[in-house]
Amino acid sequence: MKHKDTIKIMNWFVFTGLVCLGVTVGYDGLSSLDHTPMPHDEAYQSRFQLNWGVLQTVTISILLIFTVLLIVGWKRTFPFNVPFALIIAGSLYLYIFMTFTIGWIRLLGMIGFAIAIVAALILMILHTIILWRSKE
DSSP: OTTHHHHHHHHHHHHHHHHHHHHHHHHHHHHHHHTSOOOTTOOOSSEEOOOOSHHHHHHHHHHHHHHHHHHHTTTTTTTSHHHHHHHHHHHHHHHHHHHHEESTTHHHHHHHHHHHHHHHHHHHHHHHHHHHHHHO
16 A cells, blocks of 8 residues: 555544544533532532443443454554544543533533544545545
8 A cells, every 4th residue: 555654644643633632622621610610509500420320331331342343453444443543532532521521511522522523534535535546
């Protein structure tokens, strides 16, 4: 594959940029919850609250299974391994917001997940085009 280095650079540039952006935005959103004064009747819509149940246990189990499968097949899934990792990272980002917060702040997790899905789909389409063109 003659475009292997180009694909690797593109993959890791997008992955590193989105992970750094996600960590920054997530930290900013969650730290703003920590500094918001709580009234006595807890009327604020967004706040920290642990929501652990069967759904969260099943979700984290599925995320761990997909992560292990990706690690095992990392080299075999090239050049689509990083887009798959982006989808798993976006799912984990959404999981953190859905499990540890309540209120409108969960929308931040959903937006982050949507951005990860769109970026992964764009990378997959670009990789398919590059692979298709290199065969001609």
